[in-house]
Structure formats: C-alpha cells, structure tokens
Amino acid sequence: MTMDRQTRDHSPRPVDAEPLLQIKHLSVDFRLPTSVVHAVQDVSLAVHAGETLAVVGESGSGKSATALSVLGLNPTPPCVYTGGEILFDGHDLLKLSEKELGRIRGRDIAMVFQDPMTSLDPLQHVGAQVAEVLGHHTGMSRAEAREAALAALDEVGIPDPAQRYRQYPHELSGGLRQRVMIATALVGRPRVLIADEPTTALDVTVQRQILDLLVTLQHKHDMAVVLITHDLAVVAETADRVAVMNKGEVVESGDVLDVFDRPADDYTRRLLTVTPRLEAA
Ligand SMILES: Nc1ncnc2c1ncn2[C@@H]1O[C@H](COP(=O)(O)OP(=O)(O)OP(=O)(O)O)[C@@H](O)[C@H]1O
Numbered sequence: 001m002t003m004d005r006q007t008r009d010h011s012p013r014p015v016d017a018e019p020l021l022q023i024k025h026l027s028v029d030f031r032l033p034t035s036v037v038h039a040v041q042d043v044s045l046a047v048h049a050g051e052t053l054a055v056v057g058e059s060g061s062g063k064s065a066t067a068l069s070v071l072g073l074n075p076t077p078p079c080v081y082t083g084g085e086i087l088f089d090g091h092d093l094l095k096l097s098e099k100e101l102g103r104i105r106g107r108d109i110a111m112v113f114q115d116p117m118t119s120l121d122p123l124q125h126v127g128a129q130v131a132e133v134l135g136h137h138t139g140m141s142r143a144e145a146r147e148a149a150l151a152a153l154d155e156v157g158i159p160d161p162a163q164r165y166r167q168y169p170h171e172l173s174g175g176l177r178q179r180v181m182i183a184t185a186l187v188g189r190p191r192v193l194i195a196d197e198p199t200t201a202l203d204v205t206v207q208r209q210i211l212d213l214l215v216t217l218q219h220k221h222d223m224a225v226v227l228i229t230h231d232l233a234v235v236a237e238t239a240d241r242v243a244v245m246n247k248g249e250v251v252e253s254g255d256v257l258d259v260f261d262r263p264a265d266d267y268t269r270r271l272l273t274v275t276p277r278l279e280a281a
Pocket of ligand 1: 030032037039057058059060061062063064065066075078230
C-alpha cells in the first residue's frame with residue numbers, strides 16, 4: 001500500500017521543538033473485584049503544536065484509557081495509575097489535584113467524544129452549553145460569552161447559529177450535534193484537542209465533513225490533535241504521525257507514510273491488510 005506524499009500537507013516543524021504533550025511510560029490498571037486489567041502498559045507518546053498524532057488499534061487495545069488519562073477522566077476506582085508521567089506545560093498532569101486539572105480541562109486541553117448525546121446536556125440549549133465553557137474559564141460577561149458562543153457555532157459550520165443556539169441536542173442531526181461538541185471543545189481555544197472516535201457514530205458523508213472541519217480548525221488555531229480511531233483510512237487522510245496499540249502497548253509508531261508504507265510490526269501489517277478502504281486513500 002502506498003500513499004501519495006505530494007497531496008499531504010506535512011508542515012515542517014523545527015527539529016528541536018519540544019512536544020506540547022508528552023506521555024512517558026504510562027501504565028494504567030483497572031482493578032476489578034476478581035481480576036486486574038493491564039489496560040495501558042509502558043505507553044510513550046508525544047504530540048507537537050500543529051500536528052496530528054493518531055492512536056490506532058483494535059477495540060480494547062487501550063486507546064481510550066490512554067486518552068482519558070491525560071485529563072484524569074478514567075473512573076477511579078477501578079482505575080489506578082501505576083506508572084509514568086503525562087507532561088504538559090512543565091507539569092506532570094498525573095500529579096495535579098482535581099481542582100488544578102479542572103483548570104486545564106477545556107481551556108488548555110479539550111476532548112471530543114464519539115457520541116455527543118452522552119456528552120451534551122439533553123436539558124440545556126446547545127448554545128448555552130458552548131457559552132458555559134467560557135463562563136468556567138474566562139471572566140467574560142454573559143453577553144460576551146453568548147457572542148463568543150455564536151461565533152463558535154458559526155465557525156464550526158452550523159447554519160443560522162442564532163436560531164440553533166436555542167435548540168436542544170435532540171433537535172439536531174447527529175452531524176450538527178458533533179459540530180456543537182467541537183464548538184464546545186474549541187471555544188476555550190485549547191492548545192491540545194483529543195478526539196476519541198469523533199466520527200464513528202456518523203454516516204460516511206458526514207464523517208468526511210467533520211474530519212475536514214477538524215483539520216481546518218487545527219490548522220487555523222495551530223492545535224496539537226490526538227486522534228483516537230480504529231479507522232486506518234481516517235489516519236491516512238488526516239494524521240502526521242501514528243502510534244499503533246495492541247493489548248495496552250504501543251507496538252509501533254512513526255510518520256504515517258513510513259508506518260503505512262513499511263510497517264515494521266506484524267500487528268500493524270495485519271491491521272493494514274484488514275482495511276480495504278486504504279487502497280483508495
Ligand atoms: N472503566 C473501566 N473499568 C474496567 N475496565 C475498563 C474500563 N475502561 C476500560 N477498561 C478495559 O481496559 C482495556 C482497554 O480499554 P479501552 O477502552 O482503552 O480500549 P480502546 O482501545 O479504546 O477500545 P475501543 O476502541 O473499543 O474504545 C479493555 O480491556 C477494557 O475492557
């Protein structure tokens with residue numbers, strides 16, 4: 001499988017640039033009543049500003065547990081962080097208090113999940129939910145937060161934002177709901193966006209539009225994006241680098257073009273052969 005290097009936008013970055021977010025030797029267990037799941041084992045990942053790192057692997061390989069660790073969102077218990085560091089802005093996020101992490105969530109590092117229905121409040125107007133993020137993180141007045149939320153809805157391509165502002169999540173299509181989630185994530189201008197299967201629940205045409213939107217916004221705001229997905233075609237189209245996870249470990253990582261053209265690990269090779277859509281990517 002080969003990909004056209006000419007058509008991909010790989011913005012060069014200074015070789016000595018520090019990663020914005022760095023996960024070093026992270027290990028995470030889930031201690032259940034009768035067993036222990038070693039969900040993440042000695043995982044190291046790094047992402048720079050303006051770069052997309054894809055984390056791929058089959059279901060249960062530890063992608064989400066790794067991503068959720070960044071913002072301390074794995075349920076504790078049963079989750080126990082057994083080793084490693086997550087470095088952001090000179091801090092080890094694993095050592096921060098809940099209050100300190102709360103300040104980083106949404107403002108510096110934001111997440112988008114697969115299913116907006118579980119992340120959005122069904123009883124609150126969508127616009128108010130976008131504005132609420134600003135209330136948490138800035139000193140904006142209500143009117144200013146409303147204006148900024150309207151601008152964010154507009155930026156993510158929601159038609160007629162003033163009217164949509166006053167709708168509830170169930171009144172929107174799946175694609176529009178995911179756009180609201182993205183607006184909610186990005187309105188605080190985070191430097192890192194973690195997107196966990198952001199398009200899996202959507203039909204193929206809408207998937208394309210949402211991915212295009214994420215790429216556009218990433219370039220516009222020079223964000224670092226960690227994209228969790230099991231879809232290698234999505235990786236081929238959007239990511240700069242890829243880390244392949246299997247059974248809690250990173251088995252291979254590198255430039256997407258290199259890894260996909262010349263996979264070094266058997267597991268990566270197997271993943272690539274079961275993804276026919278890649279041929280067209
Ligand atoms: N809250 C939890 N309690 C117990 N076990 C968990 C919990 N969350 C994840 N696990 C287990 O940890 C392992 C890794 O799960 P994780 O959700 O990170 O995988 P994944 O690669 O993201 O899979 P998927 O693509 O299906 O989301 C799995 O064995 C899973 O069952």
